[in-house]
Amino acid sequence: MRKYSVFALAREAMRGHTGWQEQWSSPEPRQEYDIIIIGAGGHGLATAYYLAKEHGLTNIAVLEKGWLGGGNTGRNTTIIRSNYLYDESAGLYDHALKLWDGLSQDINYNVMYSARGVMMLSHNVHDVQVAKRHVHANRLNGVDNEWLTPEQAKAFCPPLNISAAARYPVVGAALQRRGGTARHDAVAWGYARAASDRGVHIIQNCEVTNIRRANDGRVSGVETSHGFIGAKKIGVVAAGHSSVVMQMADVRMPLESYPLQALVSEPVKPIFPCVVMSNTVHAYISQSDKGELVIGAGTDQYISYSQTGGLHILTHTLEAICEMFPIFTRMRMLRSWGGIVDVTPDRSPILSKTPVPGLYVNCGWGTGGFKATPGSGHAFAHTIARDEPHPVNAPFTLERFRGGRLIDEAAAAAVAH
């Protein structure tokens, strides 16, 4: 792999950009791999990368039924934060946040991680109590989070309407300064390039149709649209389709898949300097480096695999955005889309071994998995390579729903469900 640098850019500028290589290779699948990862989204590709980098395992294939990063990795609102209430969640998400810092250097790919701050608004007494509890719990866990008055919130985010006459007046805000955004496509492409460079095979347009098991119950490989491919270990990182894939190995999951929508406005000049979320009015908003306002909506109420959602869900979110930011009422929306998110009963993810030997699952990220991409891949790679969880993901087992030790965040996207 040719390293990206300012010198490479200068060299290519001199010779008409004819020397750029393909970012990752697209080999024919081998007959067998040590490890197969099902799903080439951010989490799956990060898993493959850390398996190669941290554990020296390179006989790995990442199988993707569509194109790389075309699922929820390419559909989310790119928000990064780690201000979760419970110790287990703070540990997992802050593990990821620490990896975001330095990720571009690590994989030699500009993922445009921007720690521009995530501000969560409070509109009433209950919000204030919950937010302050989060601030204190986060600080005890070493996660930065601070309380702002409405005036401080306005200073941090000038478009904010803090008028007491607003329908949902802002009475304070919790700010995580290390939170922010990153370029979602670059995360998938960067991990793919770095993993491919270390010998990982990335095979797109290769749908897994069955998981085959040997007589002793262990996994032996997968049947795909490219034929059978053997594997000693299989990691399922299939987001909204996790329960469909796990069913192939006769494992029934505590998951339900819902459409989650987002939309962007026409691009405008820089106006919105941070990420703002509100649980109560159910809206979150940031501005991309292209200039579009990126707005996240809620899930539909019914399970679906359609990758579309109801228009009334978007309307509801835009009403909330207009209440909070009256200056945006006349902006035009450019496009909207839906992704399918897999939601667990306690709204915390599952990164775990399974009852099937050799089968591992990383799922249940629900409405907020993008932020965890590096930490998820790092911890899941450890789980697969060592056949035991990393301390960071040890509480996030599949068995917790049987034993009752839930991690009841109940709000992965920090908005009320």
Added chain:
Amino acid sequence: MLLIHCPYCEEERPEIEFANAGEAHIARPSDMDGLSDQAFEEFFFIRSNPKGLHYERWRHIHGCARFFNALRDTVTDRFVATYKTGEPKPDIAAEGKDQ
């Protein structure tokens, strides 16, 4: 937005009149105290979450307020049938032949 046929009102009404109430035909065990952890997990947490036909409960909360069941395709979001609580499941195989 979905259009949903309420089998009690016998009318097709917009989705915002209805509340989805999860997977249908999951019977609450009569002896909850005696339930094993595995049986409780199965009842309380495990869901079929199919990519395809799904039996689910809806409540016409802003209409007659009654619960009913539906058979819906989760890929197309098309309703195959809605039917009153207590009525037997529509036969998926038979419905498939009609299409």
